[in-house]
Amino acid sequence: SDYSQEPPRHPCLKINAKEPFNAEPPRSALVSSYVTSVDFFYKRNHGPIPIVDDIERYCVSVTGLIDHPKQLFMKDIWNLPKYNITATLQCAGNRRTAMSKTRTVKGVGWDVSAIGNAVWGGAKLVDVLELLGIPKLTSATSSGGKHVEFVSIDKCKEENGGPYKASIPLSQATNPEADVLLAYEMNGVPLNRDHGYPLRVVVPGIIGARSVKWLDSINIIAEECQGFFMQKDYKMFPPSVNWDNIDWSTRRPQMDFPIQCVICSLEDVNIVKHGKITVKGYAVSGGGRGIERVDVSIDRGRTWVEASRYQKAGIPYIADNASSDKWAWVFFEANVDVPMTAEIVAKAVDTAANVQPENVETIWNLRGILNTSWHRVCVRVGH
Ligand code: MTE
Ligand code: MO
Incomplete structure (x- = not known):
């Protein structure tokens, strides 16, 4: 070729x-x-x-x-x-x-x-x-x-x-x-x-x-x-x-894709200053299903805060087809206080109440498709 x-x-x-x-x-x-x-x-x-x-x-x-x-x-x-x-x-x-x-x-x-x-x-x-x-x-x-x-x-x-x-x-x-x-x-x-x-x-x-x-x-x-x-x-x-x-x-050919969300404002490992940080990313589901919620945790999923969601900057996202782009992703944003080294996690819920799986191990497959497990990033507080 x-x-x-x-x-x-x-x-x-x-x-x-x-x-x-x-x-x-x-x-x-x-x-x-x-x-x-x-x-x-x-x-x-x-x-x-x-x-x-x-x-x-x-x-x-x-x-x-x-x-x-x-x-x-x-x-x-x-x-x-x-x-x-x-x-x-x-x-x-x-x-x-x-x-x-x-x-x-x-x-x-x-x-x-x-x-x-x-x-x-x-x-x-x-x-x-x-x-x-x-x-x-x-x-x-x-x-x-x-x-x-x-x-x-x-x-x-x-x-x-x-x-x-x-x-x-x-x-x-x-x-x-x-x-x-x-x-x-x-x-x-x-x-x-x-x-x-x-x-x-x-x-x-x-x-x-x-x-x-x-x-x-x-x-x-x-x-x-x-x-x-x-x-x-x-x-x-x-x-x-x-x-x-x-x-x-x-098995049948995969068509639909499940609920997915990812933190994009942080890399896998980050050194940040003590204080508030912005956790921002995308959430999307297959089949035209909307995004019902995105939860963010700074303690590996023990406690959660709900992120705000939007498609157009500044306009809150509503999961109905009249006011949203039904095939398009939704951005989420949450401001969290990271007192020390932490694993930040995000998971989304779609309008059919489908939730992302907690661990990648449970959905492991030999072709490596559809990794939609909770997205995790690590934050270390430095100077
Ligand atoms: N179509 C052709 N003709 N050849 C390809 O290799 N890749 C497919 C699809 N259509 C492919 C294709 C795959 S696996 C994906 S994910 C998308 O195109 C990627 O589209 P993009 O390159 O525009 O992002
Ligand atoms: Mo693909």
Whole structure:
């Protein structure tokens, strides 16, 4: 594979793997802005970044179990109603490095920043499918299509040089409320190469792996996508499963992600001055569930204070869809007094009353996905 034509990247990104390029911003950058800048948005790739230079000729073919397969050019996509959806994308491998400290896991190591919040601009997949004769809220086409597969242009070694791919249920793809996008913009400007130029899928509320970049084709299929990243990766196994006894067919591809929160204003270990410190971070849940509460403790979880929450600076967050960005993260902030060396902990609760697990050991899995355990940082009072 050829990595000689990679795009330029911001020098502040922490590179977790060079080829394919995988990098995340410093934690503090995440909480400096509700909308993550494109430069600081994590980059998660499985192969070289493809080059699409003839936008006039670029097209997405829509095929499979439909009556009239079609090729869609960018102008067809641009002609559809444009939506701007603020949605947080999180890699299932976010916080994997911390999980690997329990026991080794397989995969690129990530600190806490394999996540970002962007305003994605594009056409809704439901409108695209309607152009092709599939009505809204369809769970099966007359020819038995039940899933929508997205195939990329890129080439990955896990697919033996074939493209990255994934699928979602047709019922989700044709649900206007699910806000699944074919996005051509990120934060008001055309997608850059790293994030999927010229067109990517954004599936809000589920793990980032299903938001296929550099879209090449859409296939309406009967069974979920049989690609590597759906069937042999991104599945959640119990702690007893290891590489000798793993049976991939026993588990479904991970889609939804659970409640997560992370402290971003502090590193793993900090030397601070005696007195008040600000604990600030992000909280997000899958499925469009809102954030009900974030609790912060300075005594390893013996006592807790409730953090304030907001999306727009200065405006308290209310977990209802009328006044919040339902697919987007929520920032939390608490001022605490740290009298001496302490472990500061944060845990969030979503609107379904789901709570993060206390310890990473209890959710350890061999692929190191979905580390959503209580986030802990250590503070030492110095001079
Ligand atoms: N799409 C393609 N074509 N190739 C990829 O390697 N990586 C996936 C997803 N879509 C990937 C892809 C994964 S695992 C994640 S977490 C997100 O893209 C990352 O998107 P980003 O790089 O824009 O942050
Ligand atoms: Mo990912």
